[in-house]
Amino acid sequence: MLTVVFDAGPLITACKFKSQGKLVVDHLLSGCRIVIAPSVEEEVAVLGAGYPDGMAAGERIVRGEIQVVLVTERRWVRHLADYALGEGERDSIELCAQMEAEALVTDDYLAFVAATRLGLKVWMLPDLVLELTERGSLTLEVVEAILEVIRPRYRRGVIEHSLVRLQEMEE
């Protein structure tokens, strides 16, 4: 199964929005293994425990559906030192390399650029959704609904781009 490392932003979004009566994260978990760093768990499920999505993330962590993995290898401390990144973003980049995950999932520009420059495959949350569609884990109908429901969290162009790709898959 596809393994991806999630940064805090997309994890919050995935645990917050529902499509067809199911949280986006649950749609994703049917087709991929989600791994997070302890700092991301802290940001989303511990400090965010007062929010329904923080609770949802916490429940999935307790059930082992979202895995929390310690960062034990830090190969890019110096490379990342001067980027204005948060702890969660740094740890997610390091963890992605350590786990040899398929991709890092982040909606953050700076994390996206830094990780790409380090040679990692980086996806935004909508890209992961499309990837799971291509792999047959999600139906086109579900994906279209997910993209619409998460749209307010993105700048113009991102969801539009994904919808065009979805249309190409349909053809």
Added chain:
Amino acid sequence: MLKVVVPVEEEILRAAERRKATGVGEDIAQFLAELINLGFEHRLQQLYQRFEAGEISLGYFAHELGLSVRDLYAALEQRGLPTSNIGAKPSAAGS
């Protein structure tokens, strides 16, 4: 609302007292609370501009503002601002 004791610059306190004395404002505590809110909002907007430009990440933004990432996510959502800074930057008109 939470109440805390904070040190205040003398000139700010004098301004608050003057406002009360001249009838412009009534409550010194309310005036100071408004100032704090304005300061927070100003800092948030300053940092959002840097975030929008891709200079800082969401996590760094939260740390600088003294919020958790989840609280910052909520603060941006409340103001109708995207939590992702990838894609077309909204124009000044907000379109």
